[in-house]
Amino acid sequence: MKILRNPKQKKVLYGIGLILLAAFPFLITNSYYLHVCISIGVYILLATSLNLVTGFAGQLSLGHAAFYGIGAYVGALLMLNFDVNFFLAMIASAVVSGLFGLLLGLPTLRLRGDYLAIVTLGFGEIVRLVFVNWAEVTRGPLGLPGIPSPSIFGFQISGRTAFYYLIIVLVLLTLFVMNRIVNSGVGMAMQTVKIDEIAAESIGIYPIKYKLIAFVVAAAFAGIAGCYYASYIAYISPTTFVYNTSVTILAMVVLGGLGSIPGSIIGAVILTLVPELLRFMSDYRMLIFGALMVFMMIFRPEGFWGASKRVKNIYKIKAGGGKNGSDSGDNQRHN
Amino acid sequence: MKRKALTAVFMAALLAMGLTACSSGGGSTDSASESDTIRIGCAIPLTGASAQDGQSIQNGAQIAVDQVNEAGGIDGKQVELVVEDDKGDSSEAATVANLLAEDSTISAVVGHFNSSCTLAGAPIYNQAGVVEISPGSSAAAVTDAGDYTFRVITTDAVQGRYLAEWAVNDLGYQNIAVLYENTDYGLGLAQVLEEAMADLGANIVVQEAYEVGATDYSTVLTKVASSEAEAIIIGGLYNETALIAKQRSSFGLENMQIMGVDAIYSDALIELGGDAANGILLTGYFSDASTSQVAQDFIAAYEEAYGEMPATYAAYGYDAALVILDAIQNVGADRAAIQEYLSTLEGLEGATGINSFDENGDVIKDPMRMTIENGEFVVIE
Amino acid sequence: MFTQQLMNGITVGGVYALIALGYTMVYGILKIVNFAHGDVFMMGMFLGMFFTQSLGLHYLIAFPLAAAATAFVGICIERIAYRPIRVADKLAVLISALGVSIFLQNLAMLVWGTETHTFNSGITVQTYRLGSVTLSNIQIGVIVLCCVLMIVLYVVVNKTKIGVAMRATSHSIVSAKLMGINTDRIISFTFGVGSVLACVAGILVGIYYDAVYPTIGYSYGLKAFAAAILGGIGSIPGAMLGGFVIGIVETFGAAYISSGYRDAFAFGILIIVLIFKPSGILGVKHVDKV
């Protein structure tokens, strides 16, 4: 990874990466591969957002799928019943999911680790049961079919390639926002809360505030992912937004590396690809998957790309008297 | 250092697995229909709550394929069933649908089982122009899913209404308890029953949902016991029906009539329900007591292959595969040709009766009445 | 109907309580939530079925064997999946536990298939009628066993030598080690006991409902986990109380409000209780040492 030290080389690498991403649908016309890429994109949104809660603010959440589902249902219902434009629906999804994050977080975020885990898990189950039982609105277990595709300025986004570009844009947007949050005072405050709440309070940080910020932002991005998913698959049902999905997202965050955005990306890629790659041994694939999770934690508990690889000077301002703030990766020494 | 080495080995193993998977999967994608095998997809839940039914479907479909292969294949080509697990989850179903639709050697697909999965896969199959024939999705919405979506199971409306008429008109029940599983299937059936009962002038006095895989029915049975209900109609599958039948005696409901549709037809109902299963009334299209030669041949082949009696969904799986194979025999393995052929298919005899499709790809069949006597399904004439 | 529903709730609650005891004991010692415990319960059921049905043993021989085998499974889980990472991040343990859970479920599917099996223990369910309420011998067994096992556990933890060692380990593994306690053995013992309890619960559920399938541990496990937290995790009477509360609340919710929301009542009461009493009903308030 020494090559990444030089900011110029890094920019070139990023550029090549972007071009490859953009050219992907032309290189690979297999729509299954494209679909897998889109799934990875959705999971990147979900994993990086959960990472903010669990990796940075240190709060264990087992209910991320609930926010994903709320976003999907809000988006789908708005588009189906009120002909709302996809992008407006997506904003609404983000807002409503975020509000639910606030609603759940306000009374419960003072709970400690395992307690919060079960509360978020319970919340997830309750939300799923509402999807299932509130049949007048959600059509219950029958699901909502025929969700329209987005259109921009009258141009209809349909077909896998268009959706592919849309998710690339969403992923880049999410990564940008997450990066900015993480590398800011807010992000650092979240980390102090994770490391030691009492010490954080002793320097004027109100832990609940930062937990809430993390929770709400994460919920909002999960909502965006949900709205996108609803439009892409064109059909949603409660079976997608279950406990297992929450666990999968959490596993991505932890396997990738807690408190590391590249980690979450790697986690999302690996945990989407591995079950696909293991398809040929269908009987054993989940068995192997479970065993892999255990072994990974034993031999590499900090994940594929742990937080120790993070940028150390988060402000990216060169200290030591220099007045010229440089925004390059000069300070990224630990790669 | 030891850890690093282990991680490296682990990653290498993953990579190796990935490569083998890619080469085995990727190699076949571009070889068109000119290969020496005909491949049919089978997308069903092999893990999760519906795994048991998925397995039945796979087994049934395999019988149909084996029969064709033993007879020398189609135009000298052997038929292969390509099985994919959709976990009964609509999101996973979309992935599987993409996988099968993209593989141009796949001529048509048997699947999916859950209506939610069929609906999630439908846009993908229809866009790619691949026929999917559902062996288990009876929800009304599947009707409108597209030209390439067919099913060999009738809609809930057909069987639900038939069952309601049986209960009210023939057996004279006026107060009915409906217990249904909280899924697309159960709710769909419960809705049909509600409408049918209203039309027939009977009352639904208890209508309660339960989760798939629930073991404790004491709460709902207590409610039934304290109501006026004369019969319980079940909108669910055999496992739960057996448990309800067995547990009802604890609440003084030993003589309460239990009725259901073909979803409860399975040896498991008798095995799990024991004596309590006797007397259950059900409608259906498939029975081991069937007089149809096709059904009897299927049952014999199934028993020989798997050592057990086929359940309803095994028969549907068989029929779904049978319909596809019939199309290929007549018009070849071309995807569009199969669709065209099926859209006008009429009178193909399968294990679940005579299969004909209407303009929406829904099958048209007449149900029969069955009961369980001394641990065996019996057809009521 | 009310009394009958109450009995139904208590029976279900008793099962939750038995499983919750396992969660609570492991948490008490290691301060980790053994997410695979629901699947240990499932393994207990299958092993019970295996020894009675497949080997044709009498239940008096088969059930102790099943309990021993389940204890072995529990101890192995701790050995393989938890011990190497005990000191690491709690989240690592959690993920490892989830991995174990997935593994066990799929293992059961491979070995016994995905279908539902009958339990066929050789014990017949007998129902008794008391006025408008019916009760079965198994229901009574569940409730009685629950209370007996809770008392036994309470005595073991508070009055015996191994109990003292357990409490010392719970307080601090490092200092317990310094006092000459073989903490690894104590932890194995705790997992063993927890697994035996899960097996007992599994066998009772198996006899009562006469149905076993690989994913059965999921919902029982979750509810029991909720029960353990509700009662105050780490507290033995708390686990019992939590189990009964969850059982009764979900039964009444399903009976009088909506059966579709059955699980929502269990989790709803949990969330409400935790908002007002974050350490659970009988839990000890956690004071951060500064």
Next chain:
Amino acid sequence: MAQILETINATIKFGGLTAVNSVSITQEEGEILSLIGPNGAGKTTLFNLLTGVYRPTEGNIKFYGEEITGLKPHERVDKGISRTFQNIRLFHEMTVLENLLIANPDCHRESIWEAVFGGRKLRQKRQRVVEKCEGILKAIGLEDKLEELATNLPYGKQRLLEIGRALSTDPKLVLLDEPGAGMNSLEKEELSRLIYYITTDMKKNVLLIEHDMKFVMGISDRIVVLDHGEKIAEGKPEDIQNNPLVIEAYLGKGIPEDDDD
């Protein structure tokens, strides 16, 4: 001289145990006040009352004449009280500089909008924060270690860094809980120079708990002695040294080592 800190009959009970019993102390602007007392005397508990970690069962706490008894710890930091801990509580996985940055109110009060959309102005603000922190780093002698992870520092330096972190909140009063614990005599000299620097150059007040009598006597303007949760003496160092009650409290308990409360 103005009174900056005042406790009036501060009392806290944990179950049956009264950890601090009706203690009233005051601190004047500019003076270095020390709390001493044998193990379990309630010194750290009193600190926790002052910083809001615990709420007093009875009694009041005032800061610059303002009632702060009901305020949460972070609110008291805003008022100008910051602290260090007896057992170091640095953010170990963060760098030296980050430990100071995050304590600066301008840093953690960045809003989420600023964080995401901030441009030049934000950068300038951050630049100022960094410069301020560098000033503190110089004062605690860690200016060449700013990108070291806190956990990699030697013990004595960690103590200094924690003091630096407390200073970075821009407090009026700094509470130091055994700042000299675990330091060798050379480091202690450095520490007392730092404390003088804080009080004279930075014009901040210091309240400290310390066991090293020589150190306490040398640095304090005034000393308060606690025993069994009660104030048993208060006065100038030389008065305290000769106070029989104090001597009895210590000798009756043996030689003071580590405070465990």
